[in-house]
Amino acid sequence: MSRSIDDSLDFSLVYVDNLNNDVYFSLLHTAIDSKGEGEGPIYNYRPFVAPYFIAFLIVIAFFMVNIFVGFVIVTFQNEGEQEYKNCELDKNQRKCIEFALKARPIRRYIPVKKVQLKIWWFVTSPPFEYAIFSLIMINTVVLAMKYNKQPDNYSKALDYLNIVFTAIFALEFVLKMAAFHFRNYFSDPSNCCDFIIVVGSLIDILYTDIIAPGTNVISINFFRLFRVMRLVKVLSRGEGIRTLLWTFIKSFQALPYVALLIAMLFFIYAVIGMQ
Known part of the structure; x- marks a missing residue:
């Protein structure tokens, strides 16, 4: 050297x-x-x-x-x-009081209409959440299955699987929109993130496979980033993961x-x- x-x-x-x-x-x-x-x-x-x-x-x-x-x-x-050396309360007692003062009740929207209520129960049920979580993980595995100089049939199969996953996540968006309506759906930041990912994935399919296949007017790789972003949906479904991510972000303050x-x-x- x-x-x-x-x-x-x-x-x-x-x-x-x-x-x-x-x-x-x-x-x-x-x-x-x-x-x-x-x-x-x-x-x-x-x-x-x-x-x-x-x-x-x-x-x-x-x-x-x-x-x-x-x-x-x-x-x-x-x-x-x-700051609290002269305080009669110990650390745990102060934390309890601080939590009680800063706590904000979670607003949970419950529809009144019968059909909408059934859809709401379905999309908020644990089995539905676990099913979507499993599909996200399977989709992640499918994204990792690409390799250099893969056969055309293999590439087409992966593209078809991408269309299937996009359709499933789009159906999830439609069901949640029907259950929560526009205002309540977009009041949750995780739902906003899911909406952006679904729209980007649909544009990816429409542009690369239907509207302009084989052209380079807009970089296809940009739209394919939305396929990878589906893994971000896991953050909205795992409380432990979100806590870990928030701790990681807060640690940057001392960096x-x-x-x-x-x-x-x-x-x-x-x-x-x-x-």
Whole structure:
């Protein structure tokens, strides 16, 4: 591996690569073989720089990140408790009161008309939800069945399966629209997402197979993204998955501070390395 290091910024980029174990040994041997500015490398010219790279890997990659994350969590929790240090209620009691104050009752629409009520019971029943969930997973498996240079008959079979799945999900949309009506259906963000996926899938079929097969007026691959987006429908049917996703999104709030500290450490190490 050949790399020219002319300033501290270049050395900072070296440390970004150094965190990747695939190129760690190449960087280590490059530093050991380096001689001087404007001179070619000499084998094993500076063996004393090896502990420097090893120490960086141990301190940053193994310990520092994990210790820092744990420290941030503990500090954040302690700072939150400082506000209530004179409060007679413990943490669980405060959480219960806070939950009771912030809780919002879930609005559940129940139709009055007899036929609409039957459709509503059907689309909100657990068997219907499990059936749709199973179809989503089967559709995901079908999407993964493509391979390079597959036979034409095999491709047509996959296209027919895509049409079948699109028809089923479109039927799900029609039934839910009949059960909830327009306003109540689109008041749920998950239903809005399902609607976009269904419309995109229908456009995919109409454009690629009926209206303009074999043309490149609009990228066909763009519409085929809606086939993959059907997996997003799983999020609206799994409470645990939605909780995990929400936790993951909330964790990004502390990401700028973590990135700032790591960047400072990179810069300090880069300045030391340039010496």
